[in-house]
Amino acid sequence: xxxxxxxxxxxxxxxxxxxxxxxxxxxxxxxxSKRTIxxxxxxxxxxxxxxxxxxxxxxxxxxxxxxxxxxLTSDEIEAAVLGAQWVAGRGDPALARAARDLVAKIAVTVPxxxxxxxxxxxxxxxxxxxxxxxxxxxxxxRAWIHAGRKLELHYRDEQERESRRVIWPxxxxxxxxxxxxxGWCEMRGDFRTFRTDRVIDxxxxxxxxxxxxxxxxxxxxxxxxxxxxxxxxDESRPRNRAGPQ
Numbered sequence: 279x280x281x282x283x284x285x286x287x288x289x290x291x292x293x294x295x296x297x298x299x300x301x302x303x304x305x306x307x308x309x310x311s312k313r314t315i316x317x318x319x320x321x322x323x324x325x326x327x328x329x330x331x332x333x334x335x336x337x338x339x340x341x342x343x344x345x346x347x348x349x350l351t352s353d354e355i356e357a358a359v360l361g362a363q364w365v366a367g368r369g370d371p372a373l374a375r376a377a378r379d380l381v382a383k384i385a386v387t388v389p390x391x392x393x394x395x396x397x398x399x400x401x402x403x404x405x406x407x408x409x410x411x412x413x414x415x416x417x418x419x420r421a422w423i424h425a426g427r428k429l430e431l432h433y434r435d436e437q438e439r440e441s442r443r444v445i446w447p448x449x450x451x452x453x454x455x456x457x458x459x460x461g462w463c464e465m466r467g468d469f470r471t472f473r474t475d476r477v478i479d480x481x482x483x484x485x486x487x488x489x490x491x492x493x494x495x496x497x498x499x500x501x502x503x504x505x506x507x508x509x510x511x512d513e514s515r516p517r518n519r520a521g522p523q
Contacts, residue, residue, distance in 0.1 A: 285318055298336025355395045363403035368452055370416030410456050410475035422482055423447050426491055430481040446487035448494040469498050
Protein backbone atom coordinates (compact mmCIF):
# COMPACT_ATOMS: atom_id res chain seq x y z
CA UNK A 279 0.00 0.00 0.00
CA UNK A 280 1.32 3.42 -0.93
CA UNK A 281 2.03 5.71 2.00
CA UNK A 282 -0.54 8.29 0.81
CA UNK A 283 -3.19 5.57 0.68
CA UNK A 284 -2.19 4.33 4.13
CA UNK A 285 -2.49 7.82 5.63
CA UNK A 286 -5.98 8.10 4.16
CA UNK A 287 -6.92 4.66 5.52
CA UNK A 288 -5.69 5.56 9.01
CA UNK A 289 -8.09 8.53 9.00
CA UNK A 290 -10.91 6.25 7.83
CA UNK A 291 -10.20 3.67 10.54
CA UNK A 292 -10.22 6.37 13.23
CA UNK A 293 -13.32 8.02 11.75
CA UNK A 294 -15.50 4.91 12.06
CA UNK A 295 -14.39 3.99 15.57
CA UNK A 296 -16.35 5.22 18.58
CA UNK A 297 -13.46 4.61 21.01
CA UNK A 298 -9.68 5.14 21.06
CA UNK A 299 -7.71 2.74 18.87
CA UNK A 300 -4.20 1.60 19.68
CA UNK A 301 -1.41 1.55 17.10
CA UNK A 302 -1.48 -2.25 17.37
CA UNK A 303 -5.14 -2.37 16.31
CA UNK A 304 -4.60 0.03 13.41
CA UNK A 305 -1.48 -1.84 12.28
CA UNK A 306 -3.33 -5.16 12.34
CA UNK A 307 -6.14 -3.83 10.15
CA UNK A 308 -3.80 -2.18 7.64
CA UNK A 309 -1.35 -5.12 7.73
CA UNK A 310 1.67 -3.04 8.58
CA SER A 311 3.95 -2.50 11.58
CA LYS A 312 3.22 -0.59 14.76
CA ARG A 313 6.32 1.52 14.15
CA THR A 314 4.94 2.55 10.75
CA ILE A 315 1.62 3.58 12.35
CA UNK A 316 3.44 5.70 14.95
CA UNK A 317 5.34 7.45 12.16
CA UNK A 318 2.21 7.96 10.05
CA UNK A 319 0.21 9.31 13.00
CA UNK A 320 2.98 11.82 13.68
CA UNK A 321 2.88 12.86 10.00
CA UNK A 322 -0.89 13.36 10.10
CA UNK A 323 -0.66 15.38 13.29
CA UNK A 324 2.04 17.49 11.64
CA UNK A 325 -0.41 18.15 8.79
CA UNK A 326 -2.93 19.44 11.38
CA UNK A 327 -5.25 16.45 11.18
CA UNK A 328 -6.98 16.62 14.61
CA UNK A 329 -5.88 13.26 16.01
CA UNK A 330 -5.75 13.11 19.79
CA UNK A 331 -3.96 10.51 21.90
CA UNK A 332 -0.58 8.99 22.46
CA UNK A 333 1.33 5.76 22.05
CA UNK A 334 0.08 2.96 24.28
CA UNK A 335 -3.25 4.63 25.10
CA UNK A 336 -4.91 4.94 21.73
CA UNK A 337 -5.90 7.57 19.19
CA UNK A 338 -9.18 9.27 18.28
CA UNK A 339 -10.11 11.58 15.42
CA UNK A 340 -11.77 14.69 16.82
CA UNK A 341 -15.04 15.96 15.36
CA UNK A 342 -15.19 18.61 12.69
CA UNK A 343 -12.55 17.11 10.43
CA UNK A 344 -13.54 16.14 6.92
CA UNK A 345 -11.88 15.00 3.73
CA UNK A 346 -12.69 16.13 0.20
CA UNK A 347 -16.04 14.58 -0.81
CA UNK A 348 -16.30 11.10 -2.31
CA UNK A 349 -12.68 10.04 -2.13
CA LEU A 350 -13.90 6.47 -2.45
CA THR A 351 -12.19 3.24 -3.36
CA SER A 352 -13.71 0.77 -5.82
CA ASP A 353 -14.73 -1.53 -2.94
CA GLU A 354 -16.36 1.35 -1.05
CA ILE A 355 -18.35 2.33 -4.16
CA GLU A 356 -19.60 -1.22 -4.70
CA ALA A 357 -20.54 -1.47 -1.01
CA ALA A 358 -22.56 1.74 -1.32
CA VAL A 359 -24.21 0.61 -4.56
CA LEU A 360 -25.11 -2.80 -3.11
CA GLY A 361 -26.62 -1.20 -0.03
CA ALA A 362 -28.52 1.31 -2.15
CA GLN A 363 -29.90 -1.49 -4.32
CA TRP A 364 -31.20 -3.29 -1.24
CA VAL A 365 -32.80 -0.14 0.18
CA ALA A 366 -34.32 0.82 -3.19
CA GLY A 367 -36.11 -2.54 -3.26
CA ARG A 368 -37.14 -2.79 0.39
CA GLY A 369 -37.23 0.69 1.89
CA ASP A 370 -40.27 2.91 2.27
CA PRO A 371 -40.97 5.13 -0.79
CA ALA A 372 -38.98 8.11 0.52
CA LEU A 373 -36.00 5.97 1.51
CA ALA A 374 -36.11 4.02 -1.78
CA ARG A 375 -36.09 7.25 -3.75
CA ALA A 376 -33.16 8.53 -1.67
CA ALA A 377 -31.24 5.31 -2.41
CA ARG A 378 -31.70 5.76 -6.16
CA ASP A 379 -30.68 9.42 -5.89
CA LEU A 380 -27.57 8.37 -3.95
CA VAL A 381 -26.41 6.07 -6.75
CA ALA A 382 -27.01 8.83 -9.31
CA LYS A 383 -25.01 11.34 -7.25
CA ILE A 384 -22.12 8.92 -6.80
CA ALA A 385 -22.08 8.21 -10.55
CA VAL A 386 -21.68 11.88 -11.52
CA THR A 387 -19.15 12.68 -8.75
CA VAL A 388 -16.59 9.86 -8.81
CA PRO A 389 -13.64 9.95 -11.22
CA UNK A 390 -14.30 8.72 -14.76
CA UNK A 391 -12.34 5.47 -14.30
CA UNK A 392 -14.58 4.49 -11.35
CA UNK A 393 -17.90 5.31 -13.03
CA UNK A 394 -18.38 1.78 -14.46
CA UNK A 395 -18.25 0.43 -10.90
CA UNK A 396 -21.39 2.49 -10.21
CA UNK A 397 -23.22 2.02 -13.49
CA UNK A 398 -22.19 -1.59 -14.18
CA UNK A 399 -21.66 -3.06 -10.68
CA UNK A 400 -20.40 -6.59 -10.22
CA UNK A 401 -22.73 -6.98 -7.21
CA UNK A 402 -26.51 -7.16 -7.00
CA UNK A 403 -29.15 -7.34 -4.30
CA UNK A 404 -31.59 -10.26 -4.66
CA UNK A 405 -35.01 -9.46 -6.17
CA UNK A 406 -37.87 -8.61 -3.84
CA UNK A 407 -40.88 -10.92 -3.65
CA UNK A 408 -44.21 -10.58 -1.85
CA UNK A 409 -43.50 -7.40 0.13
CA UNK A 410 -46.22 -6.95 2.75
CA UNK A 411 -48.28 -3.76 2.19
CA UNK A 412 -48.52 -1.25 5.02
CA UNK A 413 -50.47 1.89 5.79
CA UNK A 414 -47.97 3.38 8.25
CA UNK A 415 -46.11 6.47 7.01
CA UNK A 416 -42.55 5.18 7.53
CA UNK A 417 -40.93 8.43 6.50
CA UNK A 418 -42.81 10.18 9.30
CA UNK A 419 -41.98 7.36 11.71
CA ARG A 420 -38.29 7.90 11.01
CA ALA A 421 -38.71 11.60 11.72
CA TRP A 422 -40.48 10.79 15.02
CA ILE A 423 -37.62 8.47 16.01
CA HIS A 424 -35.05 11.19 15.37
CA ALA A 425 -37.16 13.63 17.40
CA GLY A 426 -37.68 11.16 20.28
CA ARG A 427 -41.49 11.49 20.13
CA LYS A 428 -44.15 8.96 21.11
CA LEU A 429 -46.47 6.98 18.83
CA GLU A 430 -49.88 5.54 19.62
CA LEU A 431 -50.46 2.37 17.61
CA HIS A 432 -53.69 0.58 16.79
CA TYR A 433 -52.19 -2.87 16.29
CA ARG A 434 -53.38 -6.32 15.23
CA ASP A 435 -51.16 -9.25 16.30
CA GLU A 436 -50.73 -12.61 14.57
CA GLN A 437 -53.73 -14.01 16.51
CA GLU A 438 -55.87 -11.15 15.08
CA ARG A 439 -56.17 -9.54 18.52
CA GLU A 440 -56.35 -5.76 18.40
CA SER A 441 -54.87 -3.36 20.95
CA ARG A 442 -53.95 0.28 21.36
CA ARG A 443 -50.65 1.15 22.95
CA VAL A 444 -48.27 4.08 23.27
CA ILE A 445 -44.67 3.30 22.37
CA TRP A 446 -41.35 5.10 22.38
CA PRO A 447 -40.01 4.20 18.91
CA UNK A 448 -36.25 4.04 18.44
CA UNK A 449 -35.47 1.59 15.61
CA UNK A 450 -36.84 0.29 12.31
CA UNK A 451 -35.62 -3.16 11.32
CA UNK A 452 -35.76 -4.57 7.80
CA UNK A 453 -36.48 -8.14 6.73
CA UNK A 454 -36.87 -9.47 3.22
CA UNK A 455 -40.61 -8.78 2.96
CA UNK A 456 -41.52 -6.96 6.19
CA UNK A 457 -40.40 -4.08 8.37
CA UNK A 458 -40.25 -4.12 12.15
CA UNK A 459 -40.78 -1.15 14.47
CA UNK A 460 -38.98 -1.52 17.80
CA GLY A 461 -39.91 0.58 20.82
CA TRP A 462 -40.55 0.74 24.54
CA CYS A 463 -44.20 -0.14 25.18
CA GLU A 464 -45.81 1.86 27.98
CA MET A 465 -48.55 -0.75 28.41
CA ARG A 466 -46.12 -3.65 28.86
CA GLY A 467 -43.34 -1.69 30.53
CA ASP A 468 -40.81 -3.42 28.28
CA PHE A 469 -39.33 -3.48 24.80
CA ARG A 470 -41.67 -4.73 22.07
CA THR A 471 -41.36 -5.32 18.33
CA PHE A 472 -44.24 -4.59 15.94
CA ARG A 473 -44.61 -5.66 12.32
CA THR A 474 -45.46 -2.49 10.42
CA ASP A 475 -47.87 -4.28 8.06
CA ARG A 476 -49.99 -5.18 11.11
CA VAL A 477 -50.41 -1.56 12.23
CA ILE A 478 -54.02 -0.57 11.51
CA ASP A 479 -53.41 3.12 12.14
CA UNK A 480 -51.14 5.36 14.21
CA UNK A 481 -51.33 8.71 15.95
CA UNK A 482 -48.14 10.75 15.90
CA UNK A 483 -48.01 12.32 19.35
CA UNK A 484 -46.17 15.55 20.10
CA UNK A 485 -45.01 14.24 23.50
CA UNK A 486 -41.31 13.52 23.79
CA UNK A 487 -40.28 10.44 25.69
CA UNK A 488 -37.62 10.47 28.43
CA UNK A 489 -34.02 10.05 27.31
CA UNK A 490 -32.64 9.77 23.80
CA UNK A 491 -33.35 7.18 21.07
CA UNK A 492 -29.68 6.16 21.06
CA UNK A 493 -29.86 5.29 24.77
CA UNK A 494 -32.93 3.11 24.22
CA UNK A 495 -31.23 1.38 21.30
CA UNK A 496 -28.17 0.64 23.43
CA UNK A 497 -30.37 -0.78 26.22
CA UNK A 498 -32.29 -2.92 23.74
CA UNK A 499 -29.11 -4.30 22.15
CA UNK A 500 -27.72 -5.06 25.62
CA UNK A 501 -30.93 -6.87 26.62
CA UNK A 502 -30.86 -8.94 23.42
CA UNK A 503 -27.23 -9.87 24.00
CA UNK A 504 -27.98 -10.90 27.59
CA UNK A 505 -30.85 -13.08 26.36
CA UNK A 506 -28.60 -14.67 23.74
CA UNK A 507 -25.96 -15.51 26.32
CA UNK A 508 -28.59 -16.88 28.71
CA UNK A 509 -29.94 -19.16 25.98
CA UNK A 510 -26.40 -20.31 25.23
CA UNK A 511 -25.81 -21.19 28.88
CA ASP A 512 -29.10 -23.12 29.07
CA GLU A 513 -28.28 -25.10 25.94
CA SER A 514 -24.79 -26.02 27.16
CA ARG A 515 -25.86 -27.02 30.68
CA PRO A 516 -25.71 -30.81 31.23
CA ARG A 517 -29.09 -32.50 31.46
CA ASN A 518 -30.06 -34.58 34.48
CA ARG A 519 -31.24 -37.70 32.70
CA ALA A 520 -32.54 -39.26 35.95
CA GLY A 521 -35.10 -36.49 36.32
CA PRO A 522 -35.90 -34.54 39.47
CA GLN A 523 -34.98 -36.15 42.77
